[in-house]
Amino acid sequence: MTGPTVRIRTHEMWTLLEHVDLVGLLRDALLGTDARRGNLTALDAGRLAFHDESTGQCGELPAGDLRALCMAGLAALAARLLLTDAVITAGIVGPRRSTQWQLGVISRCVPNVSHVAVFSADRTEEPAVDPTVLHRLELDGIGLSVAxxxxDAVLGATLVVALGRTGEQIGYDQLARGSLMVDTAGQRPADELREGVAERLSAGDLAILLSNHVNRRVDFDEIRLVELTDSELLRELETALAHRLVGTAMRLGIGILDKNGATS
Incomplete structure (x- = not known):
């Protein structure tokens, strides 16, 4: 069964973020309580097609933005699960496009953040932070510095998120005690960092902690590392997120609706 297709662009994904409980969705998907219906297939021009065979629901989304939003949500989930209730300072490093999503999600989904430092190696003439993202940070009372x-970005941060290649690896000695580093880059962190941290966790480990209701907050004198590299699990989470975004877009009339059916 095939129904109309809703085509979602980047700015519409930002609108949808206001209507989706991103962290709750990913938590439920990790626990297996969210219906992971449908499948994703690659199209040209960096887009993905979503199709739910049970309902005929179809959509198209930008692949890079879907992955960045999913990773940003997982980093926020890890922070909420593993950091204490103390004030959080964050350091975000990676490609500019991914850092925008992480900043946007942190402001919405991570409590007690007082300041964020950001470093993007691929920034050219564009500002380090989009005006709309900066405005949201200001509304939430979160300070920002461009490293x-x-x-400089990770100095003293209690939450460090590495989103992609920056030309520099983060070393163990650069991280503050009592901090959590979330690596979503898909590349192996420095060996001395991996060997020095108190514990390394995966997305699957986060699911186990959630299902067992285990309190494993980062102690004041240790560093923990979460590595999000399980491609099969991440694809499942992206599918669950696409399902929710497409359904919400259709319900709210967001995006471009093509009533002629899905793209083949």
Whole structure:
């Protein structure tokens, strides 16, 4: 069964973020309580097609934005699960496009954040932070600084999120005690960092902690590392997120609706 297709662009994904409980959705998907219906297939021009065979619901989304939003949500979930209730300072490093999503999600989904430092290696003439993202940070009372290097961005941060290649690896000695680093880059962190942290966790480990209701907050004198590299699980989470975004877009009339059916 095939129904109309809703085509979602980047700015519409930002609108949808206001109507979706991103962290709750990913939590339920990790626990297996969210219906992971449908499948994703690659199209040209960096887009993905979503199709739910049970309902005929179809959509198209930008692949890079879907992955970045999913990773940002997982980083927020890890922070809420593993950091204490103390004030959080964050350091975000990676490609500019991914850092925008992480900043947007942190402001919406991570409580007690007082300041964020951001470093993007691929920034050219564009501002480091989009005006709309900056406005949201200001509304939430979150300070922002644009760092000149990876080392400056992570200095003293209790939450560090590495989103992609920056030309610099984060070393163990650069991280503050009592901090959590979430690596979504899909590349192996420095060996001395992986060997020095108190614990390394995966997305699957987060699911186990959630299902067992285990309190494993980061102690004041340790560093923990979450590595989001399980491609099969991440694809399932992206599918669950696409399902929710497409359904919400159709319900609210967001995006471009093509009543002629899904793209083949």
């Amino acid at each position: 000149a290097s990876v080392a």
